[in-house]
Amino acid sequence: xxxxxxxxxxxxxxxxxxxxxxxxxxxxxxxxxxxxxxxxxxxxxxxxxxxxxxxxxxxxxxxxxxxxxxxxxxxxxxxxxxxxxxxxxxxxxxxxxxxxxxxxxxxxxxxxxxxxxxxxxxxxxxxxxxxxxxxxxxxxxxxxxxxxxxxxxxxxxxxxxxxxxxxxxxxxxxxxxxxxxxxxxxxxxxxxxxxxxxxxxxxxxxxxxxxxxxxxxxxxxxxxxxxxxxxxxxxxxxxxxxxxxxxxxxxxxxxxxxxxxxxxxxxxxxxxxxxxxxxxxx
Amino acid sequence: xxxxxxxxxxxxxxxxxxxxxxxxxxxxxxxxxxxxxxxxxxxxxxxxxxxxxxxxxxxxxxxxxxxxxxxxxxxxxxxxxxxxxxxxxxxxxxxxxxxxxxxxxxxxxxxxxxxxxxxxxxxxxxxxxxxxxxxxxxxxxxxxxxxxxxxxxxxxxxxxxxxxxxxxxxxxxxxxxxxxxxxxxxxxxxxxxxxxxxxxxxxxxxxxxxxxxxxxxxxxxxxxxx
Numbered sequence: 179x180x181x182x183x184x185x186x187x188x189x190x191x192x193x194x195x196x197x198x199x200x201x202x203x204x205x206x207x208x209x210x211x212x213x214x215x216x217x218x219x220x221x222x223x224x225x226x227x228x229x230x231x232x233x234x235x236x237x238x239x240x241x242x243x244x245x246x247x248x249x250x251x252x253x254x255x256x257x258x259x260x261x262x263x264x265x266x267x268x269x270x271x272x273x274x275x276x277x278x279x280x281x282x283x284x285x286x287x288x289x290x291x292x293x294x295x296x297x298x299x300x301x302x303x304x305x306x307x308x309x310x311x312x313x314x315x316x317x318x319x320x321x322x323x324x325x326x327x328x329x330x331x332x333x334x335x336x337x338x339x340x341x342x343x344x345x346x347x348x349x350x351x352x353x354x355x356x357x358x359x360x361x362x363x364x365x366x367x368x369x370x371x372x373x374x375x376x377x378x379x380x381x382x383x384x385x386x387x388x389x390x391x392x393x394x395x396x397x398x399x400x401x402x403x404x405x406x407x408x409x410x411x412x413x414x415x416x417x418x419x420x421x422x423x424x425x426x427x428x429x430x431x432x433x434x435x436x437x438x439x440x441x442x443x444x445x446x447x448x449x450x451x452x453x454x455x456x457x458x459x460x
Numbered sequence: 461x462x463x464x465x466x467x468x469x470x471x472x473x474x475x476x477x478x479x480x481x482x483x484x485x486x487x488x489x490x491x492x493x494x495x496x497x498x499x500x501x502x503x504x505x506x507x508x509x510x511x512x513x514x515x516x517x518x519x520x521x522x523x524x525x526x527x528x529x530x531x532x533x534x535x536x537x538x539x540x541x542x543x544x545x546x547x548x549x550x551x552x553x554x555x556x557x558x559x560x561x562x563x564x565x566x567x568x569x570x571x572x573x574x575x576x577x578x579x580x581x582x583x584x585x586x587x588x589x590x591x592x593x594x595x596x597x598x599x600x601x602x603x604x605x606x607x608x609x610x611x612x613x614x615x616x617x618x619x620x621x622x623x624x625x626x627x628x629x630x631x632x633x634x635x636x637x638x639x640x641x642x643x644x645x646x647x648x649x650x651x652x653x654x655x656x657x658x659x660x661x662x663x664x665x666x667x668x669x670x671x672x673x674x675x676x677x678x679x680x681x682x683x684x685x686x
Binding site: 184185188189192195196199221222225226228229230232261265269270274277282283284285302303314315317318319321322325326329330333334337342345355357358360361362364365366368369372373376393396397398400401402403404405407408409411412414415418419422 | 464465466467469470473484488492498499500501502503504505506507508509511512513515516517518519527537545549550552553555556557558559562563564630632633634635636637639640641643644663667668670671672675676679
């Protein structure tokens with residue numbers, strides 16, 4: 179794939195992700211109706227629980243619990259797990275897989291792979307006579323994979339049922355200053371605006387090309403485009419400041435408050451908290 | 461470089477959240493004092509720019525393409541404290557929206573890529589560059605800042621991974637978090653970043669700096685300071 183095509187696909191993916199998130203978050207399911215503060219507290223609480231669990235069985239039960247929440251939130255399970263499983267496979271399984279061998283994790287070899295005439299020692303490294311997958315190693319890989327899958331699915335469950343600006347605003351419960359939340363929200367909006375601009379640049383370049391560009395030329399073009407985006411962001415910064423001052427900005431950042439929590443929010447909050455406590459102690 | 465959830469124990473990710481928090485607080489205080497009302501749009505646009513840099517695929521020798529982390533060049537263009545906030549905001553958005561890096565690991569990822577990398581890159585650039593305003597020395601400084609900035613950040617990441625089997629083991633001796641010991645994590649991360657990713661980062665830093673020196677030298681923070 180040429181640098182132009184990979185650039186278009188990269189920027190296209192960013193815009194698509196934002197659009198999918200926006201569209202899914204505006205649907206009406208169980209999780210969609212809960213107050214964003216409850217959802218963010220649930221996310222942090224459960225991600226900490228996932229990171230504290232030391233056995234495979236509790237991780238599987240948490241995975242099933244998240245599956246249930248995803249299903250009752252009327253998210254498309256196939257599309258949801260199509261996004262979660264590859265991330266779990268790459269960041270959980272693939273990265274951890276070499277640690278299943280007895281060269282990294284000592285233990286009972288259950289699947290021998292290579293057999294040498296004797297063991298070898300190089301500096302601080304030891305290569306055993308038989309290299310193979312250990313029971314302890316495979317259990318470690320399974321644990322890490324499940325942990326990654328659970329954490330990613332929890333994050334996506336919240337992301338696909340809550341608008342990004344609501345998630346960020348809900349961080350107020352952790353006393354995150356309004357100024358930080360404002361910076362994150364503004365950045366998120368401008369990422370999509372600028373990503374579209376850069377995607378258009380790549381498309382314009384591609385439409386003018388008859389043949390592949392030499393690498394040196396391509397690198398110069400990219401450096402020029404990045405510099406252009408730098409100037410564009412600076413220019414936009416000036417415009418935003420002028421607009422803020424023009425609307426009477428008084429140097430105090432204050433995000434609007436939340437709606438009052440209803441009985442459904444409290445019930446859901448209590449249920450999720452209670453479930454979390456059970457997972458924590460089991 | 462993005463550490464996912466599940467690889468770091470709470471004994472590691474909690475202190476790293478604390479360390480990053482200190483840098484965020486200092487950076488914000490500095491901007492609020494120096495820029496008044498302008499600091500929010502300024503930091504937001506710097507963050508958006510920082511995100512965009514990572515999205516550009518650059519052809520590298522060997523027929524493939526790669527992208528930079530960009531923390532080094534952001535530190536050179538906008539200053540290390542701007543880079544702390546800009547890259548942190550990008551990492552938070554990447555973790556929440558794109559699943560790149562874990563939520564529990566946000567503190568660690570920000571410490572490695574938004575604190576260590578910009579400051580190391582910035583100071584290497586300043587020290588190697590000396591008083592030169594162009595030429596080979598300036599570009600060598602830019603390359604080294606990108607290359608070593610990323611490699612040192614990767615080394616710190618490797619140490620965070622490598623200490624996990626020492627501090628968090630089950631009763632049967634099985635590592636509970638990142639399974640690779642220091643003797644594996646450090647050489648693997650150091651070699652791949654010194655020999656491959658760091659070089660891409662160095663090349664991108666030089667390319668961008670070259671363009672800015674030629675067309676917009678007044679915009680470069682690390683050059684206009686003198």
